[in-house]
Amino acid sequence: MSEQYVSTTEKASRGVRQRLAETDQPLFLYGAFLLLIIGFTVANPLFLTAGNLLNILNQTALVTIMAAGVALVIITGEIDLSVGSVLALSGVSAALFMNNFGQNWFLGALVGILVGASVGFINGILTARLLIPSFLVTLGMLSIARGIALIMTGTAPVLVTNATFWSVFAETPFLGIPAPIVWTIVVIIIVWVLLHFSVFGRRIFATGGNLDAAKFSGINTRAVKISVFLISGALAGLAGVIVAARGHAIRPDAAAGIELDVLAAVILGGTSLFGGKGKIYGVILGSLIIGILNNGLVLMGIDPSIQLTIKGALVIIAVAFGRR
Amino acid sequence: MINQNGPVEPLLSLRDIVMRFGSVQALRGADFDLLPGEVHGLLGQNGAGKSTLIKVIAGVYKPTSGTFTIDGVEQQYSSPRASRDAGISVVYQSLSLIPSLTVAQNLFLGIEPTTLGIVNTRALNSRASEFLELHKLPLRPEQLVSSLTFAYRQLCEIGKALVKDARILILDEPTSSLSKTEEPILFDAVREATAKGIGVIYVSHRLSEVFELTDRVTVFRDGNNAGVFNTADVTIPQLVEVIVGEKLAKSVSTGGTSLSVRPPIAADASVALELSNISNDVVKGVNLSIRRGEIVGLIGSIGSGRTELLESIFGVRKLKSGTIRCDGRDVVIRRPQDAIGRGIKLVPEDRHSFGLVVDHDIESNTAMAMLPLLRSFNFLFKSAESKAFATKIVTDLKVKAPSTSTKVNKLSGGNQQKIAIGKWLGSDTKVLLLDEPTAGVDVGARADIYKIIIDLADQGTAVLVCSSDYDELLQLCSRFAFISDGAIRASADRSQVHEEKDLHQILEASREELPHV
Numbered sequence: 001m002s003e004q005y006v007s008t009t010e011k012a013s014r015g016v017r018q019r020l021a022e023t024d025q026p027l028f029l030y031g032a033f034l035l036l037i038i039g040f041t042v043a044n045p046l047f048l049t050a051g052n053l054l055n056i057l058n059q060t061a062l063v064t065i066m067a068a069g070v071a072l073v074i075i076t077g078e079i080d081l082s083v084g085s086v087l088a089l090s091g092v093s094a095a096l097f098m099n100n101f102g103q104n105w106f107l108g109a110l111v112g113i114l115v116g117a118s119v120g121f122i123n124g125i126l127t128a129r130l131l132i133p134s135f136l137v138t139l140g141m142l143s144i145a146r147g148i149a150l151i152m153t154g155t156a157p158v159l160v161t162n163a164t165f166w167s168v169f170a171e172t173p174f175l176g177i178p179a180p181i182v183w184t185i186v187v188i189i190i191v192w193v194l195l196h197f198s199v200f201g202r203r204i205f206a207t208g209g210n211l212d213a214a215k216f217s218g219i220n221t222r223a224v225k226i227s228v229f230l231i232s233g234a235l236a237g238l239a240g241v242i243v244a245a246r247g248h249a250i251r252p253d254a255a256a257g258i259e260l261d262v263l264a265a266v267i268l269g270g271t272s273l274f275g276g277k278g279k280i281y282g283v284i285l286g287s288l289i290i291g292i293l294n295n296g297l298v299l300m301g302i303d304p305s306i307q308l309t310i311k312g313a314l315v316i317i318a319v320a321f322g323r324r
Numbered sequence: 325m326i327n328q329n330g331p332v333e334p335l336l337s338l339r340d341i342v343m344r345f346g347s348v349q350a351l352r353g354a355d356f357d358l359l360p361g362e363v364h365g366l367l368g369q370n371g372a373g374k375s376t377l378i379k380v381i382a383g384v385y386k387p388t389s390g391t392f393t394i395d396g397v398e399q400q401y402s403s404p405r406a407s408r409d410a411g412i413s414v415v416y417q418s419l420s421l422i423p424s425l426t427v428a429q430n431l432f433l434g435i436e437p438t439t440l441g442i443v444n445t446r447a448l449n450s451r452a453s454e455f456l457e458l459h460k461l462p463l464r465p466e467q468l469v470s471s472l473t474f475a476y477r478q479l480c481e482i483g484k485a486l487v488k489d490a491r492i493l494i495l496d497e498p499t500s501s502l503s504k505t506e507e508p509i510l511f512d513a514v515r516e517a518t519a520k521g522i523g524v525i526y527v528s529h530r531l532s533e534v535f536e537l538t539d540r541v542t543v544f545r546d547g548n549n550a551g552v553f554n555t556a557d558v559t560i561p562q563l564v565e566v567i568v569g570e571k572l573a574k575s576v577s578t579g580g581t582s583l584s585v586r587p588p589i590a591a592d593a594s595v596a597l598e599l600s601n602i603s604n605d606v607v608k609g610v611n612l613s614i615r616r617g618e619i620v621g622l623i624g625s626i627g628s629g630r631t632e633l634l635e636s637i638f639g640v641r642k643l644k645s646g647t648i649r650c651d652g653r654d655v656v657i658r659r660p661q662d663a664i665g666r667g668i669k670l671v672p673e674d675r676h677s678f679g680l681v682v683d684h685d686i687e688s689n690t691a692m693a694m695l696p697l698l699r700s701f702n703f704l705f706k707s708a709e710s711k712a713f714a715t716k717i718v719t720d721l722k723v724k725a726p727s728t729s730t731k732v733n734k735l736s737g738g739n740q741q742k743i744a745i746g747k748w749l750g751s752d753t754k755v756l757l758l759d760e761p762t763a764g765v766d767v768g769a770r771a772d773i774y775k776i777i778i779d780l781a782d783q784g785t786a787v788l789v790c791s792s793d794y795d796e797l798l799q800l801c802s803r804f805a806f807i808s809d810g811a812i813r814a815s816a817d818r819s820q821v822h823e824e825k826d827l828h829q830i831l832e833a834s835r836e837e838l839p840h841v
Contacts, residue, residue: 193704197704197705197707198703198704198705199695199696199698199699199703199704199705200703201705202688202691202692202695202698202705203695205681205684205688206681206684206688206692209681209683209684209688210677210680210681210682212677212678213677213678213679213680213681213692214681214692215640215660216638216640216660216670216672216678216679217660217664217692217693217747218659218660218661218663218664218665218693218695219661219692219695220659220661276681276683276684277683
């Protein structure tokens with residue numbers, strides 16, 4: 001057998017097909033993306049207009065922001081089902097804080113994000129320290145956070161009257177881009193650097209790729225897991241702040257069931273549920289597919305209950321394909 | 325033994341088997357014969373075609389061309405199930421037993437004797453006990469498989485094959501997890517099976533046991549058989565030459581006749597690692613010191629606490645008492661991070677579970693253990709430096725891989741092990757702990773790994789190596805420590821030991837707590 005050391009020529013000559021085969025992104029993702037756009041455009045010419053596309057991005061912002069955090073959790077081999085409830089709890093906390101402690105938009109947003117981060121931290125501690133499966137921890141937290149949000153508000157919506165708060169998180173465009181999309185871009189850039197260019201990102205991949213090997217290599221896998229849960233919670237908190245700003249009010253039952261969209265986006269984006277694999281552009285693409293699907297189905301006038309059914313089926317199909 | 329005089333009809337016969345995967349030809353017209361009642365060794369380096377051949381026989385792959393007969397009847401099957409129906413049973417390294425069930429329940433899984441549809445446990449156990457007696461398998465029917473040691477689990481696995489009337493038994497690296505003292509248990513079971521006319525194909529990297537057990541051997545090289553020999557007519561060096569196919573052979577494991585005995589380390593060399601009376605739930609009061617540049621062999625059977633001792637030094641297991649000194653200073657090691665920070669590194673026995681992230685690429689794996697050193701601005705990952713390090717490891721350790729972005733699970737066992745060792749070489753290594761460094765590693769790569777270990781020692785690293793391959797220890801070590809029940813019971817210098825047999829004797833003697841050699 002001839003010795004084959006690293007050679008640049010060999011690297012360059014690897015075919016496109018082989019690269020596609022090696023990529024973690026299922027090919028069907030790109031196909032599904034195109035098919036959806038073509039299908040919806042044929043069904044309703046309004047679909048492919050600049051106005052509607054911007055609308056889709058704006059609608060998808062929440063899902064994308066939370067999907068970025070949940071993707072980190074899933075890459076470490078855990079899962080976070082609590083993000084929808086954390087969104088509501090954080091949004092409600094921000095609004096109540098501003099209403100009761102002097103209408104400071106910045107402190108309000110900070111409280112919202114910190115509440116989200118704290119819930120994430122608790123998820124992380126329960127999972128990484130007490131070794132309770134994250135599936136159960138965050139399923140319980142889904143209920144707990146929602147319950148607390150309902151208790152805090154007496155089940156009534158909380159008004160948000162701070163105009164700066166509306167403006168920063170929802171209404172004032174930056175360079176012509178709506179604020180929620182700007183926040184999404186900021187989050188994506190941060191998570192992208194974190195995941196693909198930082199040492200922490202390497203730890204996330206190693207922890208999810210093989211927990212024991214990561215431990216045996218001197219990686220503090222508990223700290224890694226707690227951190228990703230904390231980030232996921234904080235991002236759900238930011239999403240809650242945006243929801244509160246956008247609606248000038250937040251209901252304690254806001255975003256119920258959104259965790260399905262978030263999980264669908266992450267999994268459609270090629271993130272392995274078994275951990276150790278995932279790319280941030282996959283998360284963006286996955287969220288866009290979910291956004292387009294939501295928007296297109298509405299434009300086609302399809303009943304919301306059928307929409308729900310389709311999305312659920314999509315998650316299962318995505319997992320089935322992604323597992324190859 | 326086979327009857328050499330009369331013509332014996334082969335049980336299994338493969339002729340001109342070609343197996344193509346896309347453009348890769350894994351088998352290029354291979355022939356193989358198995359006679360009834362023989363143990364037939366199958367040797368070759370990783371990638372030589374052994375496992376492909378096994379998978380063709382087991383029905384996992386359908387050969388591209390060639391003929392395949394059992395008892396002279398041509399077979400066309402292409403599913404593992406059809407292969408089992410034809411009487412072929414493969415005992416894989418990863419066992420198929422259910423640990424929470426008893427031996428009897430495992431043996432008769434799916435074919436339990438029932439009364440009115442309910443499993444009749446008494447009948448099950450008595451039938452199992454008859455069966456175990458018939459095949460002379462030293463197991464009890466009511467034992468839980470989870471309570472058995474690895475060797476006995478393998479016996480149970482073989483028993484399971486025999487229950488299903490297997491006539492051809494394929495053992496793939498059966499001793500890779502067994503200690504020397506456990507091997508005879510397995511070998512007896514194999515001999516017992518052949519006495520009943522069953523043909524056994526025995527795949528192994530360990531030449532000494534192939535010599536002990538087999539009647540004939542077939543050597544594979546580059547997808548073809550490089551020769552079939554009567555075991556009695558060849559010597560280990562001859563076989564190694566056929567396996568490797570080059571003159572590489574002389575630098576490789578050659579049975580008892582090892583090349584150069586490593587000289588003892590000068591008494592004034594400084595002590596790199598000193599264990600004083602360390603204890604926890606498994607390790608009991610171990611005292612051991614290793615000098616810079618010294619390679620010490622740790623000898624003990626499975627369950628002796630040898631792996632646990634290494635893990636305790638590395639911080640995977642907590643110590644209850646005792647002190648560890650590294651380079652003359654007391655160190656507190658609570659976690660692997662602490663050990664790595666002091667330059668103490670462990671290459672675990674099971675590289676797939678503990679050493680590597682096999683579905684990540686080479687570069688990710690080599691970076692994993694030295695992330696603190698690859699950090700800029702306390703945050704960003706130094707990608708270029710990581711790539712340079714990975715390339716250096718691939719080049720220096722002669723890893724056969726197309727590039728550093730090749731996934732580790734695409735590499736052979738030997739090359740994976742080189743990565744598992746190489747990942748530690750990015751920072752100063754004062755103490756290297758090696759647990760079975762050549763398990764599942766082919767002959768060629770084995771020589772490379774020995775050289776890596778010896779080079780490290782020559783640069784001043786203290787090495788503690790634990791291995792069931794005593795020949796390997798004889799080649800590497802200048803001193804031996806014998807462990808059983810978590811304590812070091814004896815020690816010996818290389819000069820006091822001449823062959824593998826001596827090591828066995830010392831280990832046995834030390835168990836009976838006889839005075840030290």
